[in-house]
Amino acid sequence: MTAPIMAVPGSGGDRAVPPTSAMIRTLAGVTLKRLVRGKALWIATVLAALPVVLATVLHAIGRTASQSELFAPTMLLFAVLPALLVGASVGEEIEDRTSTYLWSRPIARWAVLAGKLLALTPIVVALSVGGWAIASAFATGTPSVASYAGLAAGAVACSLVVAGIAVVVPRHGMALTIAYMLVDLFVGGLPFSVQQLSLTYQTRTLAGLDGAPAIAAPLIGLAVIAGVWTAIGLRRIRRIEV
């Protein structure tokens, strides 16, 4: 049966476009809700626990590992966690065309990316730092504050890089992100100045695992790498047509 059309409560002169910050918060909330109801968060949590598994096994067999050895799997997690959380979320939105709902609304496109990053980056940071903290506590004792800060900064930068790649190549973003991070790990291990281009190298340096901890240079390095990819992503997202 057809009911008479009724006045929609949201109408009545509410024609002003709300502030972008409110839009970003709304998008972040939706992104979190979707994440919690899907499988990705639980898969990411299991993966983040792998360094803890290693530390537990080492503890059980009475061996100890150095902080540097324990840091390596956490760096490998950088190749997977941001891709699984940030890359998949951004890529799916574009590939599955659910972005048509967003981009037909009065919302700036960069705000869509910002909303997703606002929701997902803290999770990437929490899983990376949390896994590292628990694994270290088992295997080597309390890790340094620098290592926490380094990991957190690295996770943020990595999330931005992954978001940029996912916007540029939504369908193959995940494979490309993992490939990028493998190259990054390789470049970061080279004994040449080209290692400055590596996100994982800058993270290790900031964490103080490659000698004396440094702050300014690796932070700037991370900011530049993340900034370049964010700029690429923002430039691309303005032009995407779905």
Add this chain to the structure above:
Amino acid sequence: MTPSLFPSSSPAAAGVVVADRCSKWYGHVLGVSDVSWTLRGGIVGLLGPNGAGKSTLIKMMAGLLQPSRGTLAVYGQSPFHDTAVRRRIGYAPEHEQTWDELTARELVTAMARLAGVPAGKADATARAALDQVGMTSAMDRKVREFSKGMRQRTKLATAIAHDPDFLLLDEPLTGVDPMARIDIVARIKQLGEAGKTVVVSSHVLYEIEALTSDILVIYRGQVLAEGNVYEIRQLIDRHPHRIRVECDQPHALAGALAAEDHVARLSFERGAVVIETRDPDRCYDQIAGAVLGAGLAVTALSSPDNNLGAVFEYLTGDGGRR
């Protein structure tokens, strides 16, 4: 803010949508070609076969695509570049993908908030919109559990929740069961009566016919015809109009009309005569005169090709040549 594409004093500013030599290519594939069209309001059916360019045109109006050449303005602004004008647009895409993890209410609430409805009113807005499309009982179920028809209704709710002035509905009746179809058609008609401008695309002619007589026919990316379907029918002079008269003496009626110059052909069916004429107005007058003069008992009079299906077939039948 993006400057207006048209000065407010220009005639173009009066249109809800003004497309001026608008073209869109996907690489080498042509989506829409050189479309000039003004939509002033009401419900308009966007017709065309699959791949004709209907969705491309709708997406350009929704701000999802920007023209490769020419301009397309909605309320005087480019919907692709101007964020604010999209506040006045409600868009229901043709595809089914949504945020399946959410319930219908959560989805519509989120969409309403993203369209600018204040947070305090968004939930009530979403409930009202879902109620309007007959989804009240299912609003707290997750979208992933929905049938195709329920998804269509939910999409419609996301499009109307923020009370837009201009609705773009891309194939809104696809996959909907007959009862729901009647209901949705009635809702869309109500939206039109409430002063909204609605563009509904479909390749199913009777769906559009049930909604409106104003159409825009797209074929191979170009506008083949626009306006009132009956007026368009009048313009197609290559195909004579058919008038079928059921009466007790069809041969007598045929005899009275046979000598007229506008009559192209007469044929007989059981208890009826079918007249093909190039001047329907004159023909109707003469039928009336013959019926009264000879005292015929007419039981039915119809015009089998004075409908959307016939018009569409005539327009597109020979590759669009009239």
Add this chain to the structure above:
Amino acid sequence: MSAGQIHDLGYKRYVGSRRAVSTRWTVIMRHQIATAWAGWWRFKVWLVAAFLVTAVSSVLLYTLGNRLFRGIGGFGGVLTRFVDGILPDSTIWYCKAGFIVSLAISATVVAGDLQSGAFTFYFSRSMRPRDYVLGKLAGLGVMVALVMAAGPLVLAAVRVGLSDSLDQAIAMLPTLYKALAVGALGTVLYTAIPLGFSALLTNRRHAMAVWAAYYLLVGWLALLLSWLTTPELAALDLASALHAVSLHLFGLHALGRMPEPSTSAAVIAILGHAAIAIGLVVWRVRRAQQTGVGGAS
């Protein structure tokens, strides 16, 4: 009830020849190859990477194997041994390209078909689960082999071709089958195992992430633990396992303190993983067929 009759509705049943049921897997294989080949980022870019590995290794083989260079360098024998190590050591680089190819085309196959509902199309026809599994394995295998087997074979041919004499060339011929063996094992690794991961989860992106995590993280953990316990555990790092097989086939050993599993442990690890993975795919496809995703039984 009236006698049965057929109404002519204008539909004409196809009466031409039909492909034998036993060869229908080739249709799936060809489709898989076409899908993987389409686009640039899915496969071609990584094939180019593998080609670059082959090109760089060939240049190294030519340069370091050159008599003149050996004379000038004055390292004679040392350089000869180094040249012999280029082919097995290139496995590391082919593994990197193979892994990315496996991510892009293998690790998403079954999950992608589940997500898109493609099984309905497969099983509404006279297609059996084994045809699907065989077709996918063969199609992916062809693509992965272009990266994992073609490169080493070309390198082996270059190595034989650059021999100093015909006698040496004949003596070097076993290099070809050794390269082929390594290539075949690598193809199995990067075809079957990621395909198994794609059957483990129903979302293709999740499947991809879990395969990447298993390959990178579990591999690394196994490597670290093997360093502390027994070298055989390093066979669980699949890339290390393939590298170890490659080195051993050419009579070489890893440099430094890297733990190195035995050939048998490495082969068992790769083939064992592959067997479990194929079992998983068969299970998932049968389940999809029986739970109504498909129609035929």
